[in-house]
Amino acid sequence: QATALKKYFETGSSFTGKSSVRAVDDVSLDIARGETFAIVGESGCGKSTMARLLMRLLSPTDGQVTFDGQDVSNLKGKELKALRRDMQFIFQDPFSSLNPRMAVGSLVGEPLETHFPEMSKQQRRTKVAELLGLVGLRAEHAERYPHEFSGGQRQRIGIARALASSPKLIIGDEPVSALDVSVQAQVINLLSDLRDDLGLTLIVIAHDLAVIRHMSDRVAVMYLGKIVEQGPVDTIFSQPRHPYTRALLSAIPVAEHGRDRDRITLDGDMPSPANPPSGCSFHTRCPFAQDKCKTDVPALRDTATVAGHTAACHFFDDIAAAHPDAVVADS
Numbered sequence: 001q002a003t004a005l006k007k008y009f010e011t012g013s014s015f016t017g018k019s020s021v022r023a024v025d026d027v028s029l030d031i032a033r034g035e036t037f038a039i040v041g042e043s044g045c046g047k048s049t050m051a052r053l054l055m056r057l058l059s060p061t062d063g064q065v066t067f068d069g070q071d072v073s074n075l076k077g078k079e080l081k082a083l084r085r086d087m088q089f090i091f092q093d094p095f096s097s098l099n100p101r102m103a104v105g106s107l108v109g110e111p112l113e114t115h116f117p118e119m120s121k122q123q124r125r126t127k128v129a130e131l132l133g134l135v136g137l138r139a140e141h142a143e144r145y146p147h148e149f150s151g152g153q154r155q156r157i158g159i160a161r162a163l164a165s166s167p168k169l170i171i172g173d174e175p176v177s178a179l180d181v182s183v184q185a186q187v188i189n190l191l192s193d194l195r196d197d198l199g200l201t202l203i204v205i206a207h208d209l210a211v212i213r214h215m216s217d218r219v220a221v222m223y224l225g226k227i228v229e230q231g232p233v234d235t236i237f238s239q240p241r242h243p244y245t246r247a248l249l250s251a252i253p254v255a256e257h258g259r260d261r262d263r264i265t266l267d268g269d270m271p272s273p274a275n276p277p278s279g280c281s282f283h284t285r286c287p288f289a290q291d292k293c294k295t296d297v298p299a300l301r302d303t304a305t306v307a308g309h310t311a312a313c314h315f316f317d318d319i320a321a322a323h324p325d326a327v328v329a330d331s
């Protein structure tokens, strides 16, 4: 759970004058045990910073992160180490995150040594074989080196490494975006199966809604450090309310959502997070922007679709009425 989380980065020098980048600006999330929660947005929207805050790889400028009911915002030393065991990260590029000079057995065995120093060598070898089996690799693979594997297999090694500490929560930062499309689905299915079998909670960071559709329960869409829409993944696909979410959806091939929908194209690029627009920070690109949008910041509020679906737009009802987006049949 994250409450009113903020992360500002100071930039510039005392000579040029400091400014702060609001990478994550007042974000609250409540992620349930055992669910898969996706955070989606373009690069620079703050999603990776958000993931690092949740993992306590960064400490928040303001706000609180609680995990299993415990405030972990300011943990240090031993307690932080214990938390590290419960939360593991899967990286985007499995190749650069694996030491090329270490055999797979050592790569997967290393976190076992760190977190379970009492394990004997033999126990460790057995556990490594078991972890490789969990991710669909074979025990003999332990002798080989990362370069001998395909991208998908390397991501499996990364997942085995993450599982070594018996975590409760795994956060994947674009875990499949470096992989071929044909391999993406396999890794996504593997993560979903592991979640079910091991009772994990998964947080998946992605820039593309299509990737997370079949593996997530809920999704938060971020733009310039804020959540602009959040809800059950099926509702976000069938009844998106925020214009930015609609734009993300309209970038997905029609085959993915079963019918053609209003095409929304955005003006320009995402503004710099160092200098976000006033009011609704989306107003510089929003085709529906009105005067109010330039001055008033829209709060996340309930939509009339299903419980737990919220969007931050002054006019989502009017927009939904003018552009009725029929329900998308789930394929």
Ligand code: SF4
Pocket (backbone or CB within 6 Å): 242, 243, 244, 280, 281, 282, 283, 284, 286, 287, 288, 289, 290, 293, 298, 312, 313, 314, 315, 316
């Ligand atoms: Fe667009 Fe205004 Fe809604 Fe922001 S508040 S998304 S600018 S219509």
Ligand code: MG
Pocket (backbone or CB within 6 Å): 043, 044, 047, 048
């Ligand atoms: Mg990123």
